[in-house]
Amino acid sequence: MMSTSSNDSNSIEKLFTARSIAIVGASTNPEKLGYQILSNLLRGGYTGSVFPVNPRAEELLGKKVYASILDIPENIDLVVMVIPADFVPQGLREAVEKRCRSAIIISGGFREAGRADLESDLLDIVSSTGLRIVGPNCQGINFLANQQCTSWPLVKASGPLAVISQSGTVAATLAGWAVDEGFGISATVSLGNQIDVCESDLLEFFHKDESTKSIAMYLEGARDGRRFLRVAEAVSSQKPIALLKSGMTPGGQRAAASHTRSLAGSDRIFDAACRQFGIRRVYNLESLYDAAKGMGTLTGIKGNRIFIITSSGGSGIIAVDEAERNGIEVLPLPPDVVGMLKQTHISPNATFSNPLDLTVAPSSHYSEALDIISSEEIVDMYLVIFGDPIPGATEVVSQLVQKVGKCVAVAYLGGGEVEKEERTKMHHSGIPVFPTPERAIQGMKSALWMHEVQMRKLDT
Amino acid sequence: MMSTSSNDSNSIEKLFTARSIAIVGASTNPEKLGYQILSNLLRGGYTGSVFPVNPRAEELLGKKVYASILDIPENIDLVVMVIPADFVPQGLREAVEKRCRSAIIISGGFREAGRADLESDLLDIVSSTGLRIVGPNCQGINFLANQQCTSWPLVKASGPLAVISQSGTVAATLAGWAVDEGFGISATVSLGNQIDVCESDLLEFFHKDESTKSIAMYLEGARDGRRFLRVAEAVSSQKPIALLKSGMTPGGQRAAASHTRSLAGSDRIFDAACRQFGIRRVYNLESLYDAAKGMGTLTGIKGNRIFIITSSGGSGIIAVDEAERNGIEVLPLPPDVVGMLKQTHISPNATFSNPLDLTVAPSSHYSEALDIISSEEIVDMYLVIFGDPIPGATEVVSQLVQKVGKCVAVAYLGGGEVEKEERTKMHHSGIPVFPTPERAIQGMKSALWMHEVQMRKLDT
Numbered sequence: 001m002m003s004t005s006s007n008d009s010n011s012i013e014k015l016f017t018a019r020s021i022a023i024v025g026a027s028t029n030p031e032k033l034g035y036q037i038l039s040n041l042l043r044g045g046y047t048g049s050v051f052p053v054n055p056r057a058e059e060l061l062g063k064k065v066y067a068s069i070l071d072i073p074e075n076i077d078l079v080v081m082v083i084p085a086d087f088v089p090q091g092l093r094e095a096v097e098k099r100c101r102s103a104i105i106i107s108g109g110f111r112e113a114g115r116a117d118l119e120s121d122l123l124d125i126v127s128s129t130g131l132r133i134v135g136p137n138c139q140g141i142n143f144l145a146n147q148q149c150t151s152w153p154l155v156k157a158s159g160p161l162a163v164i165s166q167s168g169t170v171a172a173t174l175a176g177w178a179v180d181e182g183f184g185i186s187a188t189v190s191l192g193n194q195i196d197v198c199e200s201d202l203l204e205f206f207h208k209d210e211s212t213k214s215i216a217m218y219l220e221g222a223r224d225g226r227r228f229l230r231v232a233e234a235v236s237s238q239k240p241i242a243l244l245k246s247g248m249t250p251g252g253q254r255a256a257a258s259h260t261r262s263l264a265g266s267d268r269i270f271d272a273a274c275r276q277f278g279i280r281r282v283y284n285l286e287s288l289y290d291a292a293k294g295m296g297t298l299t300g301i302k303g304n305r306i307f308i309i310t311s312s313g314g315s316g317i318i319a320v321d322e323a324e325r326n327g328i329e330v331l332p333l334p335p336d337v338v339g340m341l342k343q344t345h346i347s348p349n350a351t352f353s354n355p356l357d358l359t360v361a362p363s364s365h366y367s368e369a370l371d372i373i374s375s376e377e378i379v380d381m382y383l384v385i386f387g388d389p390i391p392g393a394t395e396v397v398s399q400l401v402q403k404v405g406k407c408v409a410v411a412y413l414g415g416g417e418v419e420k421e422e423r424t425k426m427h428h429s430g431i432p433v434f435p436t437p438e439r440a441i442q443g444m445k446s447a448l449w450m451h452e453v454q455m456r457k458l459d460t
Numbered sequence: 461m462m463s464t465s466s467n468d469s470n471s472i473e474k475l476f477t478a479r480s481i482a483i484v485g486a487s488t489n490p491e492k493l494g495y496q497i498l499s500n501l502l503r504g505g506y507t508g509s510v511f512p513v514n515p516r517a518e519e520l521l522g523k524k525v526y527a528s529i530l531d532i533p534e535n536i537d538l539v540v541m542v543i544p545a546d547f548v549p550q551g552l553r554e555a556v557e558k559r560c561r562s563a564i565i566i567s568g569g570f571r572e573a574g575r576a577d578l579e580s581d582l583l584d585i586v587s588s589t590g591l592r593i594v595g596p597n598c599q600g601i602n603f604l605a606n607q608q609c610t611s612w613p614l615v616k617a618s619g620p621l622a623v624i625s626q627s628g629t630v631a632a633t634l635a636g637w638a639v640d641e642g643f644g645i646s647a648t649v650s651l652g653n654q655i656d657v658c659e660s661d662l663l664e665f666f667h668k669d670e671s672t673k674s675i676a677m678y679l680e681g682a683r684d685g686r687r688f689l690r691v692a693e694a695v696s697s698q699k700p701i702a703l704l705k706s707g708m709t710p711g712g713q714r715a716a717a718s719h720t721r722s723l724a725g726s727d728r729i730f731d732a733a734c735r736q737f738g739i740r741r742v743y744n745l746e747s748l749y750d751a752a753k754g755m756g757t758l759t760g761i762k763g764n765r766i767f768i769i770t771s772s773g774g775s776g777i778i779a780v781d782e783a784e785r786n787g788i789e790v791l792p793l794p795p796d797v798v799g800m801l802k803q804t805h806i807s808p809n810a811t812f813s814n815p816l817d818l819t820v821a822p823s824s825h826y827s828e829a830l831d832i833i834s835s836e837e838i839v840d841m842y843l844v845i846f847g848d849p850i851p852g853a854t855e856v857v858s859q860l861v862q863k864v865g866k867c868v869a870v871a872y873l874g875g876g877e878v879e880k881e882e883r884t885k886m887h888h889s890g891i892p893v894f895p896t897p898e899r900a901i902q903g904m905k906s907a908l909w910m911h912e913v914q915m916r917k918l919d920t
Contacts, residue, residue, distance in 0.1 A: 033820070108819055113809035153849065153876045167774020169847030172874030173896075220777060246777040249784035258811040259773035284898040285778065285873075286746075313719035314627020317680060317706040318745065324709035349573035351718040359568055360493070387629030389613065413745075414632030416613045436633075438744040 012132050012201050014102040016143040016187070016209075018077035019048040021150065022069055022100070024091050025082035025107075026052030026060055033106060034082040036152045037140065038063070044149035044156060049074060069094040076100040080140065080150050085109030088136065089121040096129045104150055105135035111193055112137055112259065119195060126196045138192025139168025142175070144185065145211045151188060159184020159427070160213035160296050162206045164199055166191045166259075170218040170244075174289050181433070182424030183293060186211040198223040200231040207235045214240045214296025216288050220247050220256040225270075229277045236278035237457050240295030240450045243279050244288040245270065278453040280446050287442060290434065294443025297432040300405035301447045303380030305329045307373055308355035309366060312387025315413065316355030319383055319437035326445045328381075330354055337376055344368040355385075363392030370400045381407040381448075383440055389418035394425040401431060409433075411440040472592050472661050474562040476603040476647070476669075478537035479508040481610065482529055482560070484551050485542035485567075486512030486520055493566060494542040496612045497600065498523070504609035504616060509534060529554040536560040540600065540610050545569030548596065549581040556589045564610055565595035571653055572597055572719065579655060586656045598652025599628025602635070604645065605671045611648065619644020619887070620673035620756050622666045624659055626651045626719075630678040630704075634749050641893070642884030643753060646671040658683040660691040667695045674700045674756025676748050680707050680716040685730075689737045696738035697917050700755030700910045703739050704748040705730065738913040740906050747902060750894065754903025757892040760865035761907045763840030765789045767833055768815035769826060772847025775873065776815030779843055779897035786905045788841075790814055797836055804828040815845075823852030830860045841867040841908075843900055849878035854885040861891060869893075871900040 021041065027034035038052055042061055051074075052060045055067040066072050069079065069091065079095040081088050085107050092103055110119040125131055134141060140151030144158040153172055157179045165171035168190040178185045186209065189202055199222060206212045215235070222228040232241055247256030248267050274281040282291050306328050310316040320330050331354060333341075338352045346365045351357040356373075358365050366384065373379070382400060386393050393412065401408050410426060410433040412419045423433045434440035481501065487494035498512055502521055511534075512520045515527040526532050529539065529551060539555040541548050545567050552563055570579040585591055594601060600611030604618040613632055617639040625631035628650040638645045646669065649662055659682060666672045675695070682688035692701055707716030708727050734741040742751050766788050770776040780790050791814060793801075798812045806825045811817040816833075818825050826844065833839070842860060846853050853872065861868050870886060870893040872879045883893045894900035 108809045112811075153874075165774070167772055169772030169874040170774050172848075176874060176876060218774060220774065246774065246781050248781045251784045251790040252777050252781035255773075255777040255780050255811075255813070255815055258813060259777060259817060284782070285896045312627055312629030313715075314625070314630050314678060314680070314706065317712050317715040317719060320715050321706050321708045321712035322744070324711045330711040349568045351572075351715075353715070353718060355715055357719060388632075414613075414629040414636060416636060436745045438746075
């Protein structure tokens with residue numbers, strides 16, 4: 001049953017929008033992944049049909065267990081494999097027999113463990129049946145629009161960020177941060193050995209996916225570098241892509257070759273290519289998160305002049321340092337604007353400048369100042385720093401965004417419980433909040449970079 | 461009553477070890493700092509006497525309120541001022557009349573607000589009475605060994621890190637991180653305008669303070685640069701100092717001049733001086749925390765060869781990249797060691813190399829591997845990466861530390877709730893846990909740097 005040309009039959013959509021899922025290797029032992037994945041799928045609120053498969057169990061978490069895939073009485077859109085590698089090819093053949101067209105292979109023990117033979121078997125199945133496979137040796141897929149956690153850990157906080165990662169842990173880490181601060185994710189995909197579905201296929205999927213606003217990628221090497229760059233260029237003109245590529249040093253390249261057999265290639269050439277094709281390259285995990293978050297939310301930054309307002313003098317200075325080091329201009333305020341600011345309720349102890357240091361201040365002082373500045377059209381972006389537990393921060397910033405658009409980032413620090421509450425509220429309103437002034441500036445710089453890339457594309 | 465020579469009368473100790481504290485400007489309004497500081501002092505478990513002062517109240521949080529400092533029936537070791545600037549000099553004179561020798565002035569509205577005259581009054585009081593003053597325009601002192609939170613927010617998690625900061629928010633931010641991850645602090649001091657007690661006085665105090673193992677400093681400019689370097693050199697030979705100095709860029713320097721009237725001086729010269737005098741200079745807030753944490757805990761790192769063990773292949777590669785970029789050597793494992801590792805319960809799918817990628821693994825696999833490696837004395841430091849929710853991590857690492865000493869850092873990521881629990885447990889055992897491999901490497905690099913500085917000092 002060869003199928004290659006039709007878009008429908010070759011689509012990877014069913015990996016994300018499956019209405020029925022079989023979990024082969026579903027386990028009764030809560031410490032096993034075969035248990036955890038089943039449990040996450042059910043607890044995540046998945047509304048399709050779920051079929052655990054395990055010849056040595058009858059019921060699992062309230063679901064009837066089937067001895068074999070072939071015993072399942074309904075169609076299967078997606079099969080998840082959590083069984084020893086040697087048994088995976090046979091399981092896939094049975095899934096294909098059931099007309100299943102999508103598989104996630106969690107199991108390791110293939111090429112990365114010296115079993116190229118087993119991986120060949122999988123490739124034969126892919127080429128002879130058109131079955132689409134994510135993995136093997138991966139951490140699965142989490143797609144919140146379908147409430148489908150065929151992965152771990154369970155993530156239920158829905159947001160705008162999709163993570164595509166050659167490391168399951170990296171995906172889980174970014175998702176964990178997004179959950180902890182109420183930002184949320186649209187999806188995580190762990191690539192594993194990429195025998196079939198690769199980073200480019202996934203970029204194309206998330207390009208169309210409405211729940212995704214930006215994409216964070218962790219790669220050790222692209223499977224097909226040219227295709228990756230071509231696809232990324234098309235995607236990034238509408239949805240920003242941030243990329244952390246590891247294996248940059250000689251030792252890192254050796255380790256990457258062991259992990260997913262990725263060939264690293266020349267780092268310098270890759271770097272130049274990223275710039276050219278509109279991929280925002282970053283150099284550590286936190287920057288990957290910040291860049292994707294900043295670019296996905298700060299879509300209204302169109303110039304490099306910043307206004308910084310703060311209740312913390314020190315944080316303001318730190319922000320200026322980071323801004324100037326990164327080519328963002330912190331221009332002084334015109335004298336007439338300073339005059340207007342001095343007519344407000346803002347403390348006379350404030351520093352009426354840019355940064356505007358309100359000193360200890362209620363949120364209303366922020367509003368008064370931002371009303372004046374935003375009416376003057378003298379800056380391109382705003383960094384609002386809350387350096388104390390200041391309730392009402394969300395209202396201040398939301399009003400500013402309504403007036404000036406999506407060019408407002410927040411740094412909230414030193415604010416204890418109030419900070420945590422306000423951060424979640426702002427994230428729910430689509431306003432990015434960063435833990436330090438430096439990370440806020442980096443997030444804004446990424447957004448400005450993406451704007452410049454998109455302008456350049458319009459020009460050519 | 462002039463007093464200059466005696467160490468006792470001029471000591472700043474009572475700022476930290478006060479047995480009786482007056483809070484002038486204690487307020488009935490929970491939104492005011494005068495309320496919050498009183499409340500924090502009481503809720504923090506302070507066991508000395510507390511005297512709220514406010515002419516318009518009779519009782520506050522169960523404490524009798526005094527109309528004036530002079531009405532307080534007992535001696536006062538420390539007075540905290542939270543009243544408008546104009547009234548501060550008179551309040552201080554009354555405190556001196558009560559033989560009080562230490563003051564924290566929270567109030568702003570002095571030099572930084574154009575009231576150099578008021579600040580002169582304070583200086584006159586200092587020089588004529590020997591009263592020791594922290595501030596004005598500051599966020600106070602938090603000293604956990606005395607359960608004394610004359611500051612905000614309230615921090616009750618006791619740990620080895622002291623923070624000295626020209627920004628109250630920076631101090632509160634580092635303290636907040638230390639609380640959230642169970643690392644804890646020994647103290648925070650917010651310097652404010654530093655009319656009397658300055659960064660060097662505080663370094664000398666923390667040098668002797670047994671609860672402090674390392675010091676994080678945020679400065680916009682040293683009050684007396686030469687003394688600062690001389691004192692820092694003496695302190696850092698026993699207690700590591702990490703420093704974030706802002707006001708590095710032209711805009712940052714202008715902002716620093718407004719904030720605390722600090723003159724920034726030449727950044728390049730300052731940088732060279734830091735190296736020479738053993739101060740670990742860092743360039744952003746998170747690095748400040750990581751460097752102080754790493755140097756205070758990783759006191760056994762005496763060479764640059766690292767062993768990296770992980771359950772997450774990607775995290776291992778990221779760690780290697782960061783290590784090699786920072787001059788830390790990731791040497792291959794000798795063949796006989798690889799042979800021994802293959803005789804354990806570690807999965808045959810593991811990558812038996814450095815980094816040792818266990819793949820998905822229980823904590824016992826870490827123990828087996830680390831037992832073998834640590835017996836070989838082939839490395840100087842260990843980075844243990846947990847890239848999944850792995851219970852029992854603390855026991856693994858504690859055993860390793862017992863064997864090899866304080867040269868073990870942990871990166872724990874992608875581990876959800878288990879991660880949070882294990883992180884707190886490890887911090888209580890004095891083992892530093894970092895949120896990413898890159899930050900762990902940076903913490904270790906700082907510790908190695910400090911070791912090299914201390915060796916150099918022994919040589920000369």
